[in-house]
Amino acid sequence: MGLEMFGIGFAYVVNPATLFIILIDVVVGIVFGAIPGLTGTMAIALCLPLTFEMTPVNSFALLMGLYVGSCSGGLISAILLKIPGTPSSIATTFDGIPMADRGEAGKALGAGIVYSFLGGFFSFAVLFLIAPPLAAISVRFGPYEYFAIALFALTLISSVSGDSALKGMASGFVGMTLATAGISPMDGFPRFTFGVIELAGGFSLLPVMMGLFAVSELLRTVGNRDDDTAGVEVRKIRGFGFTMGEFWEQKWNFVRSCLIGTGIGILPGLGGSSANILAYIAAKKCSKHPEKFGTGILDGIVAPESANNAAVGGALVPLLTLGIPGDTVTAMLIGAFMVHGLNPGPLLFQHSGDVVYALFASLIVANFVMIAVEFWGIRIFVNLLRVPKHVLLPAIIVMCLVGAFGLNNRVFDIWTVIAFGALGHLMHKYRYPLTPLILGFILGPMAELNLRRGLQMAEGNFFSFFNSPVAAFFIAVSLLSLLRVLGGWGLRMMRRQYRGGATGTSKEQP
Amino acid sequence: MEKPDSLAFPVGLLIYSAILFCATYSMRTLALANVGPAAVPRLLAAGLGLVSLAIIGNVLWFRRKAAIDGTPPTEKKQEQASGDCTAALTIVLLAFFAIGLEYLGFIIAATLYLLMQVILMRGKASSSRMAVWAGMSAVAAILVYLVFVKLFAMSLPAGLFG
Numbered sequence: 203m204g205l206e207m208f209g210i211g212f213a214y215v216v217n218p219a220t221l222f223i224i225l226i227d228v229v230v231g232i233v234f235g236a237i238p239g240l241t242g243t244m245a246i247a248l249c250l251p252l253t254f255e256m257t258p259v260n261s262f263a264l265l266m267g268l269y270v271g272s273c274s275g276g277l278i279s280a281i282l283l284k285i286p287g288t289p290s291s292i293a294t295t296f297d298g299i300p301m302a303d304r305g306e307a308g309k310a311l312g313a314g315i316v317y318s319f320l321g322g323f324f325s326f327a328v329l330f331l332i333a334p335p336l337a338a339i340s341v342r343f344g345p346y347e348y349f350a351i352a353l354f355a356l357t358l359i360s361s362v363s364g365d366s367a368l369k370g371m372a373s374g375f376v377g378m379t380l381a382t383a384g385i386s387p388m389d390g391f392p393r394f395t396f397g398v399i400e401l402a403g404g405f406s407l408l409p410v411m412m413g414l415f416a417v418s419e420l421l422r423t424v425g426n427r428d429d430d431t432a433g434v435e436v437r438k439i440r441g442f443g444f445t446m447g448e449f450w451e452q453k454w455n456f457v458r459s460c461l462i463g464t465g466i467g468i469l470p471g472l473g474g475s476s477a478n479i480l481a482y483i484a485a486k487k488c489s490k491h492p493e494k495f496g497t498g499i500l501d502g503i504v505a506p507e508s509a510n511n512a513a514v515g516g517a518l519v520p521l522l523t524l525g526i527p528g529d530t531v532t533a534m535l536i537g538a539f540m541v542h543g544l545n546p547g548p549l550l551f552q553h554s555g556d557v558v559y560a561l562f563a564s565l566i567v568a569n570f571v572m573i574a575v576e577f578w579g580i581r582i583f584v585n586l587l588r589v590p591k592h593v594l595l596p597a598i599i600v601m602c603l604v605g606a607f608g609l610n611n612r613v614f615d616i617w618t619v620i621a622f623g624a625l626g627h628l629m630h631k632y633r634y635p636l637t638p639l640i641l642g643f644i645l646g647p648m649a650e651l652n653l654r655r656g657l658q659m660a661e662g663n664f665f666s667f668f669n670s671p672v673a674a675f676f677i678a679v680s681l682l683s684l685l686r687v688l689g690g691w692g693l694r695m696m697r698r699q700y701r702g703g704a705t706g707t708s709k710e711q712p
Numbered sequence: 713m714e715k716p717d718s719l720a721f722p723v724g725l726l727i728y729s730a731i732l733f734c735a736t737y738s739m740r741t742l743a744l745a746n747v748g749p750a751a752v753p754r755l756l757a758a759g760l761g762l763v764s765l766a767i768i769g770n771v772l773w774f775r776r777k778a779a780i781d782g783t784p785p786t787e788k789k790q791e792q793a794s795g796d797c798t799a800a801l802t803i804v805l806l807a808f809f810a811i812g813l814e815y816l817g818f819i820i821a822a823t824l825y826l827l828m829q830v831i832l833m834r835g836k837a838s839s840s841r842m843a844v845w846a847g848m849s850a851v852a853a854i855l856v857y858l859v860f861v862k863l864f865a866m867s868l869p870a871g872l873f874g
Binding site: 634 | 748
């Protein structure tokens with residue numbers, strides 16, 4: 203039945219008009235993903251009205267093209283401009299930037315493109331084969347489970363803290379405190395607004411990210427006039443820039459990252475922005491050489507890029523099977539379904555199976571178009587590295603500021619970019635890692651909201667969280683992880699005291 | 713020997729956490745709420761304060777050890793001061809862009825910002841080169857405006873052109 207419907211779906215999609223729509227929209231999606239400040243959500247919001255007059259199949263072909271394109275486009279700016287084009291490619295910068303600095307931008311881009319493609323395919327397989335049972339499990343997750351998962355993810359901050367767990371914790375706390383500004387969840391009271399009306403909505407993630415990555419990079423570069431040309435020698439690229447041996451080495455990293463990406467995509471409210479960071483952390487934890495992460499290795503590109511594209515199909519699982527959006531893009535897709543008189547949910551497969559399978563087919567075709575467009579474009583994209591920084595960086599900053607302004611049409615978001623740029627610069631100067639801040643900023647609100655919901659359900663009894671096996675498991679693992687970090691830190695301190703006492707020297711930093 | 717960490721940043725964090733902690737007491741809360749809107753921010757502010765204190769303690773310990781060892785840290789103070797000054801000037805330029813956007817409009821504000829930023833990054837140059845930079849800045853600003861406004865249907869302040 204499934205394969206037959208799938209064949210029908212493919213027959214709908216494989217015609218010149220629909221293929222052309224997919225091609226154009228994958229390119230538009232890549233552009234939106236690659237330009238800092240423009241996101242897939244914005245691309246879909248902008249193009250949604252175009253679908254009103256189209257057939258349902260062409261509408262979803264257009265939207266899937268945009269979705270896939272924007273998810274993979276972020277890696278271009280993450281590697282070449284040192285700024286994640288979208289929150290989904292934050293972790294790609296960690297190893298993408300050092301690789302680009304070594305002249306291996308083509309290899310990093312090639313790996314990112316291939317694993318984005320494979321990640322998308324993996325998530326499609328999940329969507330096609332095990333969507334309904336997975337969705338049935340995820341819908342049982344409530345505040346206890348969500349809080350426990352967020353708590354667990356927050357304890358992983360130590361893995362992205364570089365050489366100082368304390369600084370990583372401080373950075374994570376800063377991120378979480380900044381995320382509490384604005385209207386409180388559940389009861390809607392203003393917090394930390396200090397009389398600024400615009401702060402009632404809190405800080406948006408995009409301006410925060412642009413400030414921390416783009417403006418802080420500019421501030422680092424302006425102080426160093428010798429570092430002006432993009433004098434990085436770009437090595438000639440063959441194929442996708444990496445060997446079959448390197449490709450084969452990444453198989454487990456790829457599978458693990460895809461599972462994380464798909465799993466997180468299925469959980470409503472998380473999405474690609476968390477998936478890429480968590481997949482990176484997992485890859486580092488499971489690696490035989492974790493110390494090499496951040497120095498420019500393929501593992502650090504494969505994990506986030508597989509995960510963020512795997513999250514695409516994952517996010518479609520609850521949308522199609524239960525009518526629950528997994529992220530902002532799928533929330534907008536619900537609108538597209540409704541425009542065409544379709545109701546996402548368990549009955550969608552029965553009543554409009556042809557459209558659903560045409561959507562699956564569009565997803566596959568869009569993935570093929572994405573890899574073809576980016577493979578062709580890779581040799582053009584790397585030329586960006588040849589543009590002198592005094593020309594490139596200010597132009598990027600202007601685009602970031604415009605993108606930030608365009609989010610809510612207010613200058614406040616530009617001030618947010620500037621303020622977070624200054625904060626990012628200071629943190630870099632004093633060697634505080636930025637990743638925990640981002641992680642805290644994204645996961646903090648989720649943890650708080652679900653903690654409060656859970657406590658409300660349990661009438662203030664936190665031990666009720668342990669009634670859920672999933673929540674109990676994650677809370678226990680989080681506590682163990684925290685104890686391990688604190689224990690490790692305590693041991694290092696004791697060893698340092700001992701060594702300091704014995705030799706009078708120590709090189710370890712706080 | 714490595715340069716010990718500065719105290720400025722953790723002290724700044726401690727002050728920030730203290731301000732947040734105090735501010736949580738001015739938050740309104742529902743009488744029936746098990747965990748009010750202030751609870752989590754207060755917990756986070758306290759956590760940040762504790763971590764900041766631990767970092768400060770660490771830095772002080774490290775400094776004391778360095779003093780006992782008698783190996784003064786090597787610092788490139790002059791170079792660092794120049795870099796800090798340029799970074800501060802860049803922030804001022806960005807602030808002017810944000811203010812100018814509302815009053816002058818995007819094209820003028822962006823042209824001025826781009827020109828000043830390039831001058832700041834490249835230093836003084838001949839008048840012909842300055843003219844080239846000015847032209848490039850204006851073209852870039854107009855291009856960005858056209859792309860975002862005409863292609864992506866975003867609205868940007870027109871300012872004096874409005």
